Amino acid sequence: MVTIRDVAKESGVSVATVSRVLNQTGYVHEDTRKKVMAAVDNLKYSPNEVARSLYKKKSKLIGLLLPDITNPFFPQLARGVEDEMQKGGYRLLFGNSDENAEKEMDYLNTFIQNNVVGIISATNNKTKTNYKDLSIPVVFLDRTSSDYPSVYADGKEGGRIAAEEIVKRGSKRITLLKGPAHIQPAQDRFQGALEALSQSTVDFHVMSTTSFAFEDAEKWAKELFATYPDTDGVLASNDIVATAVLHEALRLGKSIPEDLQIIGFDDIPQSSLLFPSLSTIRQPAYEMGKEAATLLVKLINKENVQQQHIQMPVTFIDRNTTREVDAHG
Amino acid sequence: MVTIRDVAKESGVSVATVSRVLNQTGYVHEDTRKKVMAAVDNLKYSPNEVARSLYKKKSKLIGLLLPDITNPFFPQLARGVEDEMQKGGYRLLFGNSDENAEKEMDYLNTFIQNNVVGIISATNNKTKTNYKDLSIPVVFLDRTSSDYPSVYADGKEGGRIAAEEIVKRGSKRITLLKGPAHIQPAQDRFQGALEALSQSTVDFHVMSTTSFAFEDAEKWAKELFATYPDTDGVLASNDIVATAVLHEALRLGKSIPEDLQIIGFDDIPQSSLLFPSLSTIRQPAYEMGKEAATLLVKLINKENVQQQHIQMPVTFIDRNTTREVDAHG
DNA sequence: TCCAAATATGTAACCGTTTACACATTTAAA
DNA sequence: TTTAAATGTGTAAACGGTTACATATTTGGA
Structure with a gap:
């Protein structure tokens, strides 16, 4: 594994400078920047997210909890979430709860232990699985909630x-x-x-x-x-x-x-x-996933969110298992 | 966030001892063990996987890369993988590649940066996305490969x-x-x-x-x-x-x-x-997922694996879009 | 020309674990 | 009773990043 120290050595600067180049923070001389980038390319360095996450106490990971991906409604939700999260560079830690409180707790735990910065949950467990004492934003998806931000169809x-x-x-x-x-x-x-x-x-x-x-x-x-x-x-x-x-x-x-x-x-x-x-x-499943992701990202960034409860419209799709509207009422 | 140091303080021992209790390594006096466990319960401590992962250079995470979870064949694979991985305490970092080489590379990168201990990939990208220089085991799923362990149907x-x-x-x-x-x-x-x-x-x-x-x-x-x-x-x-x-x-x-x-x-x-x-x-999708997970776990544990290429049986399901067998041949 | 601000870089502490090593203390065999 | 082995515990150094702080050096306005 090539570390930031290797890059520092290769480019003849300190690790702090390498870090500054990588994160585009602080002052770095253009020549230095080039040297560092060259070394990065050279060594094919890519920063260890785990170390980063440890220091910063936050990762680029989102926890996604679904009842069961095998139910064809959920893959769409999941794709919506993923595609939107992708844009912000977030990745998904994913689990199915089977609407089982214990599994739900397990995954929630895993999410926290792995420093996820936010959680999207589509589970409907009645039992009070403790989302309360989480210090990170949670968005409920396909589930109404007065206590938490949520995205759901009417x-x-x-x-x-x-x-x-x-x-x-x-x-x-x-x-x-x-x-x-x-x-x-x-x-x-x-x-x-x-x-x-x-x-x-x-x-x-x-x-x-x-x-x-x-x-x-x-x-x-x-x-x-x-x-x-x-x-x-x-x-x-x-x-x-x-x-x-x-x-x-x-x-x-x-x-x-x-x-x-x-x-x-x-x-x-x-x-x-x-x-x-x-x-x-x-139900606009894909869009719901996207909305939930968008909302969560805003919450993560502590942006001011006007609407915490997003109700998505539901439409009748008139195909062939229903007849024409009966003129006689 | 409650850390191992808090537990150490609460139970009046050193962090090393707490760690020993938690990981059941080394010698720990039974009384001490109890004190520590009490403190753990008390403070609701649960170890930070990120810190663990950083030191040990390995996590409990598996990377799962699918072409598109929206294709109904894949949720089954995914569930098979998850259910089996669950048993070993592994969690999934999940992504869809859309058979797109760039996305595939991106996810592979993410996986590595997050110290995953193994990867299951079901993508069919022809371009040589570099699975080569990965230092962790990879199992290809729904994809034959002579170079890598794989699970696929015939x-x-x-x-x-x-x-x-x-x-x-x-x-x-x-x-x-x-x-x-x-x-x-x-x-x-x-x-x-x-x-x-x-x-x-x-x-x-x-x-x-x-x-x-x-x-x-x-x-x-x-x-x-x-x-x-x-x-x-x-x-x-x-x-x-x-x-x-x-x-x-x-x-x-x-x-x-x-x-x-x-x-x-x-x-x-x-x-x-x-x-x-x-x-x-x-195709026994769920079972294929499980097999791939089982195989990957074995590889992770450096167990001796006899069969690196698991071909799953394929069966004709005789329903109603086919007729009875024509007696006349 | 002087000096404050802006620019540039390095040192070292820190994030929360695990573990090598050192140092007791207890056990039990001789 | 002696002592080597077994047991129990703590200190501090990792792991690979980020960043506060210190320390130049350069810039440019008075």
Whole structure:
């Protein structure tokens, strides 16, 4: 490993001068600067971030905690975060919590121990994992919080829109799928849909699900049609579940959207590739990631942040699992 | 921040003793150990990994470099890596390269500067990004390499199987989609399929594609049916492309699998939720991630590794975009 | 010409650990 | 009882950077 001392020796100056050249701080004579840079190139020196981090008590690392990167909603968030962080030269220490409090604590610990300068967390753990006594900024992503800066989509509004759209398009016996209880965004969208449905004149029933995993999605779908065979509209808790419902409905020989309308939530990339392509409520995941990153960087730089709670708009994506708007209302 | 010195003071011993307690090295009297542990609990001390890393010149960090986490094949790999690394207490420094040599170099640099003890890379960059002069172990994932330890699926065999299966099931005019030229696994599967097809008696044509992105997949699909409208079998370069082909075929009113058979590659989680569910060549992504992690940890620990090149089996997943095996051959 | 400010550079302390080494003290074999 | 080995603990030097401070030297206005 080539150190700053090697560069100092090679260029015939002190380590302080080398450091000054590298960090562009203090006064350095142009000739000296050139000599040092030459030595740097020569020796292919690149400063040890660990040593830097130790002295300065801050790194160029950001902690990113997601529930599960395997859920197709999150890679987009992650890319948004990464692409934005990249610009500021920040790198990601990354972990999946599986919504498990212990793992969450573990990662938080790791982040701190490694001098990260900020954390973006998309976990929904109810238990008070202590973000409180962290001395670095935290931004919650895909999760509302009154206590902390956060970036999230308007889930309630999304649920409401989904319900209104499916009603407007003529579904009369709707099944509303309620997502996992511990996942706040799932509850928000559920509440929004529930309210809208309650105010409408259609029949509906609620079916609870307890996970967003691929392996389980098929199960909820089968259960849905077994329990409510005459359903003619499904408001799914997310696009994965919607995909499973679509799959099962087609398997049962239903015509989509004639016999059954389906609206998902998230608008994951593959939703547009389904057949029929999935109508859904879009969360701008990539942009949310970017917003969270931007916000966090501002907080790190102690810039004055006007808006600590960024609510992203949610839009209805009208594809082919929903019908034309019913003119008769 | 509470340091080892605070603990030393609190427990009335020297920092060396505290360190010995924490690392369970050297001799420590049981009473002393208890005093120290009490102080640790008391002060909620947890050692600064940065300082540790600086002195020991090694961290508990692993660099993970993927092409693009947004491609649904990679989250699985990543989870496999993470879950296995977790066991050894390793954490991930994570980046997406977009198969871009500069980004790759940047991340490699970051990894080194942060004292990672090993790297797992799934990039396919042709240009000689210098993994050579790294002094830490590197495992290539989803990428064959004679020079470096690697974990990969048998792409060629996968391509061969796909071709054989689609022929066996009666497709006569096959379109073979060739994946991006710079992605080796895509070429391997292509070569395998090409060979098998060449040895068969069916007609086939090759169509080249240049990316695996969602946004482009639909384009290839449309192009495919515009150019080769009488195709009755498609060997897709991966499941995303296969999904797009399926989508487009259904949109054009084709019956699947009667008019057209499709075989994908990867077996990403959503493939089983398509309708009809996608027949595909499965790569055990999660297991590959785990294998790569296991291998890397062994290399880090300088254990004797018998097999540096781990080829994972590839299997045909017979779902509903392929027909029953044609009895007439 | 003088002198304060600006420029240029080096020395050494510091960041929070680990560990080599020195120095007790205790244990137990002879 | 002696003493070598085993046990227990502390001091200080690393690790590779940054920066406060000291010390020139140069610049340029009065």
